[in-house]
Structure formats: C-alpha cells, structure tokens
Amino acid sequence: MKAEIIAVGSELLLGEIANTNAQYLSEWLASCGIDVHYHSVVGDNEARMTDVFKQAQARTDLLVITGGLGPTEDDLTKEVLAKLLGRRLQVDEVAYNRIEGFLKTRGRMMTDNEKKQALVIEGADVLSNGAGLAPGMSLKTADHQYILLPGVPREMKQIIADHFDHLFGQETIKSRTLRFFGIGESALNDRLTDLIRSSQNPSIAPYAELAEVRLRLTAKAAQEQVAIEMLDGLERLVLAEVEDYFYGYGETSLPEVVLRTCEEAGVTLAAAESLTGGAFASGLTDIAGASNSFRGGAVVYDDAAKRNLLSVSETLLREQTAVSADVAIAMAEGARRLYQSNLAIALTGEAGPTSNSGKAVGTVYCALATPDGTEVVEFTYPAFDRGMIRLRSVKDAYFLLLKYLKKNAVQPK
C-alpha cells in the first residue's frame, strides 16, 4: 500500500511551526509496512486543498490527512473531502455529547462553530479523540482509504495510540519500542544484522536519537494475543544479543528509569557537577516525583566552590587539576556526605571550546560514590561540540548509575 501524508494549515506554510506530525506518522506507517511516497503541506484554501487531495488520490492508495478539523471557519478538511467524495457530513452523537459535556462543565452553551467539530463524513469510522474534542475519521472507498486526524500533535498521537491496532484491514498490529544507550546505531545494526534482515513480521526498525538508539518492533496477526507473543519472542532474541545496552520501553528516558529504580530500591541520590553545570540534576528533577529519591546536587563550577562545598583538597586541585579522576572521586564523596545520600555522582571534564586543565577537550571523569566505595570512569568524546559533550556526559552518568543499581543491592540509609 502506497501512502501520502497531507498536512493542512497555513501556519505551516508561514513557518510558525514545523510539520513534526509527518515524521511521527511516517514512522508509524513504516512500522505497519506501508510505504510513504509523499508528504504534502497545503494552506487552509478550498481550491488548493481539493487539488492536493485529487493528486494524492491519483498517486497513492492511503491518504493520511492532519489538521483542519477544528471549530474555526478556516478548518475545512472534512468539508472539502466530503464534497470531493460526494458525501454528506452528519453529526456524530458521541462526539456531540462529549463537546456538550465539556462546555457544560464550563457553564457554556454550544456555538455553531463548536458543533461543527461533531460533524463526520457519512460512512466513516469515527476515531474518538481522547485528548480533545474533534474526533478523527477512517473512511474506506473502492480505491482508497482516508484517515483524518487533528493537527494538534498530542491529540493526533492519542488517536493513533487508541485506534492503532485495527486501522488497516482485519489484522491486529502491535508495536513495541526498546531503548538502548551506550551503543551507536551502526554498531547495534551490525550486532542485529541477521535478525533485522530475517524479520519481516514481526519487523525491527532502528531509530537514532540524541546519543541513543530506539528499536521499534511491530507484529501483525489475526489475534491480538498472537501479535503480543510474536513481539515477546522477537524481544527475547534482540535482548539475547544486546541486553547490556537496553534500559527501557516506549516513551521513557534514562533519568526516569534511574529514578524509578532508586525508588523501588529505596535508595537516595545526590550529584556534584562541574562541566555539566546542573544538567544532570535538571534531567532528574524534570521528572515528577524526583524528590522521592533525589536529595540535590552541587554545581561547583570553579575550584573555590569545589573546596568550600565538597571539601576537595587544595593540594589535589593544584597537583591533579579539576579535570582528573581523583578530583571526580573527591567530588562524589563530598556530595554523598553533604546530601547524606546513599549514592552520589560527580562529573568533571573539559567541555571546551578551549582547555584550561591541559586535558584534551572532550575528556570527562565520572565518579560514583557508594556505600562500598567509589568507582571512577574516564570518557572521551569528540571535541567539536560542547553541547554534545555535556549531553553525553550526563547520559553516561545516568547509565553508570543504572548499571550499578542493577548489579548491587544498596542498603538504604
């Protein structure tokens, strides 16, 4: 099946927002084994929308259309498509009641514009919108399938998640994402070459992301349970090869997994940061509930702060410089004392652009202080990108913590 993804909205053509929906939908359709041949963006203009829809009909089988389902006059998608297909628009009771209920809680009556959101094309399967008021639609004709989705990314993703399984034909489609860190995309591909080549259904697709790799596994089957078992089987084969780098499923992140693991173990954390300057702590505290495990962190950007807050010795700083394994160890142990935590991470290094310590830009020391002593690791990153050095350092520190927590049962204080 050949597909075209069409986004409707003048704000895209003015450059006010990027068409991130097209990327999300492309990955989703690829995982369903559907070839996306084109993306198109068109403004809120009936004539131009009609031309774009016609042309998509002529060159593809599946049209996935985002945007233009809202309450305002310039939301024209379903009106234009219905006209093109010679179908009427009719009120969907469920959507109507949902809008009415939503407005009641705000003590308001429904306007005609708001009512417009409950209109659907006759013959379409209505895709309830769990995150908003305008429902999506899936419509099959003799030659084409049309999927209409809201332009708001959160609503679009919610509808896909809720109706994913059965949008295409009778088969159930199930998808699962595995997250890896510490291995590059090409290295992961090499380790899994045979598996990826031999896997049609279930299938494997790798995606590179800020110093991480995601693997998306997708299975199609007549029954849901069968699809799930196919995913379980493939996941076992994948992890047998690269489990050392696996850290979580789906939409999670390294700091989130670190915090959940600490919470389950009843372990507390602290941090001492030089080159990362608070990015490690900030990544943790981005996550709701961080305070259950994270005690806090000291950003010690100059040597005076390293001495005053963490009692790193003046001699050590003079003899080894701040960018050294011994200073990293002293910082981690200082933070563990200061915050009275079970574990403490320290990060010091050269983020560049120039080196003050004599060490090469991209040299980073990460120490982990624990009840059983302190370990330190040296990382070396490409020197060209300060931001990437900081990002990689922070993620390597999370991963170091995670590996330690998996190996050792820490006694909570």
Added chain:
Amino acid sequence: MKAEIIAVGSELLLGEIANTNAQYLSEWLASCGIDVHYHSVVGDNEARMTDVFKQAQARTDLLVITGGLGPTEDDLTKEVLAKLLGRRLQVDEVAYNRIEGFLKTRGRMMTDNEKKQALVIEGADVLSNGAGLAPGMSLKTADHQYILLPGVPREMKQIIADHFDHLFGQETIKSRTLRFFGIGESALNDRLTDLIRSSQNPSIAPYAELAEVRLRLTAKAAQEQVAIEMLDGLERLVLAEVEDYFYGYGETSLPEVVLRTCEEAGVTLAAAESLTGGAFASGLTDIAGASNSFRGGAVVYDDAAKRNLLSVSETLLREQTAVSADVAIAMAEGARRLYQSNLAIALTGEAGPTSNSGKAVGTVYCALATPDGTEVVEFTYPAFDRGMIRLRSVKDAYFLLLKYLKKNAVQPK
C-alpha cells in the same frame, strides 16, 4: 511570487528526521514577501522527483529544493532537474578546488562521488557553501526561479545567511530579529497593531517561541545601506512601544545575554534552586565561557539540603514551608555567601503535579540577593504543565537578573 518548498530524501518519508528545513525556509520566504503555497517531500527516486518538480512548475513560480546534492548515488536532485530543464551539468572550479583542498588536508584523493559535489547546472548562479562541500544553486529561467540547497540544516542556513541579500531580483533584502520576554505574542501584537498593519516595507512578523516572542523585521531597498537604515528606523519605533520586554538580537538567548552582561560588568553569579532543580544553572553553563561569571549553584531539593548547604533556618522552613518568599530570600542569601558571588538567584515553588506545601501548583518565589539587599518576586503559572512551570521560572529568573543589571552598577567583589 508563489513558491513551493520541496525536500528530497527518503529518510524524511521513513520518519527518521523531521522536515525542519521547510519551517526555516517558510519563515525566510515570508519575510521576503514571497507566498509559500505548498511544501512537498519526495524520496530519492528519479521518476517521482521528476513528477514533483513538474507539478511545482505548473503551480508556482519559485521552487526551493533542499537535499540530494551530496556525493552518494542516491543524491539525484541536480541531475533530475538538469534533465528536466534540458541543461548540462558542469564542474564549478571554486567548489572543485574547495573539495580537493579539503581532501588534501586529510591526505586523500578525490573519488568520482566526491567530484560529483562540484557539478552545477549550466547557467546557474553558484551559492558557495561556507559550512560544507556541496554548493547551492540559484537558476532563473523564463518562467521560474529554482533555488537548490543542501539538506543538512547547518549548511542550508549558512548558504541562506551568506547569499540572502540578493537572491531575488536587484533589490537588497535585509532582515533583523528582536527577542522579547515577559510579554505574550497576542499582547505584543496588540501593542504594535498599528505598526504591524502599516509596515509593508520594512515589514514586521511575530513568532512565538517557548515563553518568548521574536519579531522579524525585513527591509527591501536598492542599496544595502538604505535597507539597514529602514530597519534601524523601524526598530526604534518598535522599542519605543515595548522596550521593557526586549532583551537581544538574532540567535542569542536569555542566559547568554545574562552572562555577557555580567562579564562586561565584572559581576559574579550563583544560584540556589529547589523546584527548577539545576535547570537555571544548566542553562547558563550551556554557554561557552560561563565560568567567567557563574560561580556555581546549589540544587537543594529537600529541606535538609536547604538547611545544611544554605543555612535556611529550621523554624522558617517549618513556619513558612519551603515554598515561601522568606525561604526564597534565605536561599538566595545563603547561595551568595556560599559561592562568594556578587549576585545570587534563588528559585522555590510548586512544580506539581501535586502540592506538598499547601501553596497552589504553579506558585513560584524567585529571590535575587545583591550587595544592596535582597528582592523577591512571586510568579503564578498555569498549573497543568510541570515542564512549562520550570521553564518559565528559569526564564523569569534570568530576566529579573537582567533588569537588575541594567538598572544597577554592581561593585564587583
């Protein structure tokens, strides 16, 4: 002039990357007074590329094409377009020598693929690539103008920046971006309604960005100097209305302006963060040279840390709770002492999802400790988004610092 932006690359259709180039180019073209009617994305496939180019010729005057200029076999853009226009490809000496020189420094000879990058369509103006090897092109025919750009965003932006002024006709086009914080897009629009409506050339376009607003001013004139004077004049009119919210030009950011201002004044900074958990410090240390002014910060996520590091009194924490103006003041003064800095910022508040202090989620206290005493401000943000509360808090803190630095001459310690 009607334009279509065409991105070539199968990686876009697979969802491996988002088409951010189209957003950048749309804003740029809008600022030049060119109406973008369509975006298209097509894979590295000669037949489909040809169809997409033909259709763009039929419906627009200007085709801006990104991607497919690289050295690999599937880079086909200039080959396909040249064939469609019945033109030959010829070696551009400048590009050729640039590639040769680049390879020499690596002690390598040029392969045919690499040589391919020096080929340009006959009759095209070559747009030198300051950030890579494959040059861009601008080609005018009787009915159309074609602009070919690399797909790598950094290279595409560099070429636009270097060749922006004279890509369209004889006129010089100059653009300038002003950055504002502390005022919403609609409020800024209201303040500038008449100015925006009455400004055709030079023109004003507002863009909302993570709790900020950008104004893009663009002027067209026969001579460059005239265009610049037009921008100066319009900028004066804009700032006369909303100077209180203006903080910088172009690609800068609030933390960068804060650091530059501190550096010029020889002033040092520190931070104490509760709800923002290191995000304030991390934003500063993202910027090269932060160590010249930023001493460090204490992430004090629990009350014990607030007491131990910043000597916030137990009584105060018990009576006022950690989310209070008095605790914010004590934290800021504690950080100023601890890091021996001229100024210190403290942030404490309820980021949610639930409130532990009894204060409403979204309540934030920001204190600024200075040689002349400590001021504290209460901010109230919408409660629904933890990430947005943290982001807004951090930016409000930067802006508070900035306003103080502009008003007061701080005596460096």
